[in-house]
Structure formats: C-alpha cells, structure tokens
Amino acid sequence: DVKVTQSSRYLVKRTGEKVFLECVQDMDHENMFWYRQDPGLGLRLIYFSYDVKMKEKGDIPEGYSVSREKKERFSLILESASTNQTSMYLCASLPGQGNQPQHFGDGTRLSIL
Amino acid sequence: KNEVEQSPQNLTAQEGEFITINCSYSVGISALHWLQQHPGGGIVSLFMLSSGKKKHGRLIATINIQEKHSSLHITASHPRDSAVYICAVLSNSGYALNFGKGTSLLVTP
Numbered sequence: 367d368v369k370v371t372q373s374s375r376y377l378v379k380r381t382g383e384k385v386f387l388e389c390v391q392d393m394d395h396e397n398m399f400w401y402r403q404d405p406g407l408g409l410r411l412i413y414f415s416y417d418v419k420m421k422e423k424g425d426i427p428e429g430y431s432v433s434r435e436k437k438e439r440f441s442l443i444l445e446s447a448s449t450n451q452t453s454m455y456l457c458a459s460l461p462g463q464g465n466q467p468q469h470f471g472d473g474t475r476l477s478i479l
Numbered sequence: 480k481n482e483v484e485q486s487p488q489n490l491t492a493q494e495g496e497f498i499t500i501n502c503s504y505s506v507g508i509s510a511l512h513w514l515q516q517h518p519g520g521g522i523v524s525l526f527m528l529s530s531g532k533k534k535h536g537r538l539i540a541t542i543n544i545q546e547k548h549s550s551l552h553i554t555a556s557h558p559r560d561s562a563v564y565i566c567a568v569l570s571n572s573g574y575a576l577n578f579g580k581g582t583s584l585l586v587t588p
Binding site: 397399406407408409410411414416424456458460465466467468469470471472473 | 509510512514520521522523524527529565567569574575576578579580581
C-alpha cells in the first residue's frame with residue numbers, strides 16, 4: 367500500500383518565520399503535489415513536481431517555494447510565514463505512468479500566529 | 480481552468496437513506512475522481528472514472544462524459560459515511576487535479 371507521510375499533523379509558527387513542511391512517499395512515484403485546503407475554497411494546488419529537481423507552479427504559489435532533491439521527498443517552504451497562510455496543507459503523490467488516483471497524506475494543520 | 484461544481488454543499492440524511500451527490504465540470508477531462516475526507520483525517524480515493532459506472536460496496540459512481548456530469552450514490556447510508564465528499568477532475572492536458580469545494584454529509588442514526 368502506498369504511504370504518503372507528512373512530518374507533522376499540527377504545527378504552530380509565528381509571523382515571519384521560515385517554515386518547512388515535509389512530505390515523503392514510499393512508492394517511487396514521479397509526481398508529487400502540495401495543496402492547501404480552506405473552508406469554502408476546497409483544495410487548491412500550490413506547487414507540483416514531476417521529477418527530481420523539477421517543479422511547476424500551481425494556482426496559488428505566491429509566498430511558497432518547494433524543494434525536490436530526492437524522488438521520495440517533496441518539501442514546501444514558507445519563506446516568511448504570514449497569518450493568511452494558516453491552513454490545512456496536504457501532500458499527494460502519483461505514479462508517472464497510467465491513469466491512477468493520487469495518494470494523499472494525512473495533512474498538516476498549520477497555524478501562523 | 481476546469482471549473483468543478485458540486486451539489487449540494489451540505490447534506491443531512493437519516494440512516495438507511497439513499498444519497499446522491501452531484502458534480503459538474505466545464506471542459507474535457509481524462510478522468511474524474513471521487514474522494515472522501517473524514518473530520519481531521521486525510522483524503523482517501525474512492526473512485527476514478529473515465530466512463531460509465533463503478534461500484535464498491537454501498538458506493539456507486541457514474542459519469543456522463545457528454546453531459547460533463549458525475550454522481551456519487553450511497554445506498555443504505557450509515558453514520559460512518561459522514562464525511563466530506565470531494566469531486567476532482569484531471570484535464571486532458573494536465574497532471575494536477577481541479578477540485579470541487581466538497582459536499583459535507585452527515586448521516587444521523
């Protein structure tokens with residue numbers, strides 16, 4: 367079974383801090399995704415990566431960056447956290463071949479104070 | 480961008496009722512997903528459809544490609560079905576999913 371693991375379920379940080387959210391998948395998937403989920407807005411794509419060191423902006427990349435140095439790990443970075451980045455963050459992975467469902471992590475509920 | 484609309488936004492049902500959640504989208508897709516999210520939990524993929532109908536236990540998903548519409552049905556609903564159900568589509572040209580805003584379902588005993 368595919369396992370997508372996010373490093374923290376809950377995280378509290380302060381405005382202006384640099385925040386790292388980590389995601390690891392164990393199935394050698396090429397594609398990895400970072401979403402944020404907000405009430406009334408649903409899930410929105412921040413960034414995705416289709417290979418090591420490759421990244422593409424999603425719908426709402428402003429204020430975020432990502433890193434994919436190894437295939438299994440995809441990191442989301444909040445360069446200088448702001449209160450409007452308080453949200454639920456979800457990571458997902460997807461194999462490169464075939465039409466298959468994405469596998470999601472359990473999410474990180476991030477609060478910026 | 481493919482707009483994905485779900486209805487209803489919220490749904491309360493009594494145990495045993497038949498439930499339908501609808502999803503419409505605006506442009507051509509390669510696949511449509513139905514996802515389930517329990518409170519505080521991660522997201523689980525229920526179905527991936529590109530045509531026709533799929534069934535898994537008490538859950539049935541259908542898609543009409545010409546009408547750009549899909550439905551998720553739950554037969555003999557149970558309180559443990561209470562969750563948010565999310566429709567998502569993969570466009571013909573993309574890797575990433577576009578999501579509906581979700582339908583929050585509460586099944587009462």
